[in-house]
Amino acid sequence: MPRGRKAKRKFAEAPLAENAQELAHGAAAEKETEAAGRYHFFWQSGSPFSQWHISRYVLNGVEFSCAEQGMMHGKALLFGDTEVAEQILEAKSPRKMKALGRKVRFFDHKVWNKERMRIVYENSVAKFTQNPHLLEALLNTTGQLVEASPSDKIWGIGLVEANARNTPEKFWPGLNLLGQILTRVRDEIRAGDHNDALVENEGP
Numbered sequence: 001m002p003r004g005r006k007a008k009r010k011f012a013e014a015p016l017a018e019n020a021q022e023l024a025h026g027a028a029a030e031k032e033t034e035a036a037g038r039y040h041f042f043w044q045s046g047s048p049f050s051q052w053h054i055s056r057y058v059l060n061g062v063e064f065s066c067a068e069q070g071m072m073h074g075k076a077l078l079f080g081d082t083e084v085a086e087q088i089l090e091a092k093s094p095r096k097m098k099a100l101g102r103k104v105r106f107f108d109h110k111v112w113n114k115e116r117m118r119i120v121y122e123n124s125v126a127k128f129t130q131n132p133h134l135l136e137a138l139l140n141t142t143g144q145l146v147e148a149s150p151s152d153k154i155w156g157i158g159l160v161e162a163n164a165r166n167t168p169e170k171f172w173p174g175l176n177l178l179g180q181i182l183t184r185v186r187d188e189i190r191a192g193d194h195n196d197a198l199v200e201n202e203g204p
Contacts, residue, residue: 040141041148041161045094048137049145049182051120051155052094057130059123068094070123072101078115079106117177120155124185129197138186145179145186 045052051068064070069088076085081104091097128135148164149156157164158174188194 038143039146039164040143041146041164043148043156043161048134049147049178051178053134055127055131055134057123057126059126062089064089064123066094066097067120067123067127069097070126071120072097074119074123075101075112075116076104078111078119079104079108081105117181120178121181121185124181125188125194125197128185128189129194130199132199135189135198138182139190141186144176145182146176147178149174 042049044050045054047053048055051071052066054066056063056065057070058064059070062070062073064073069091073085073088076082076088084100084104088097088100091100128138146164147156148159148161150158150160150163152158153174155176155178156174157172157176157179159167159172164172185194189198
């Protein structure tokens with residue numbers, strides 16, 4: 001093909017490439033807006049929705065310092081390991097609590113998979129109904145709560161927020177069990193299902 005014709009073709013395509021770029025930016029902005037309304041992403045202990053966030057509450061007569069402690073304590077009791085359950089109560093950090101939870105004896109995956117959401121749900125209800133400032137944060141959310149943890153494909157989605165916003169939900173590698181539970185708790189509280197458990201707002 002003659003050089004002149006090739007150069008002419010390249011010049012003619014330049015505006016099309018620019019338009020394509022504008023369309024891509026527009027699509028990205030639209031996706032960002034959609035994600036902002038449909039999802040509320042969270043991760044790490046600084047978020048009030050994290051299991052590691054310090055939030056004292058009482059469940060079945062036992063006081064916990066965070067939902068991770070309540071979850072792991074419930075896990076230990078589920079399998080009758082009272083020794084590890086006591087160690088979890090004595091632990092000072094969520095990281096240590098989680099590590100102890102992995103040492104629970106007589107652990108059975110089938111039993112845990114059946115009961116895990118109930119345990120986390122019960123702890124979440126107690127956590128938010130007994131801490132007015134956390135409850136306020138929960139009720140101020142809209143859409144599906146999503147734990148954007150890149151390392152957790154069970155309780156989180158296995159992606160950081162930036163990647164999740166650019167990935168259709170059906171392709172998220174994680175189950176987002178924690179996000180599902182928190183969304184349920186929020187919606188139930190809004191509907192008045194847990195009014196008897198609510199603590200009067202005394203401030204943070």
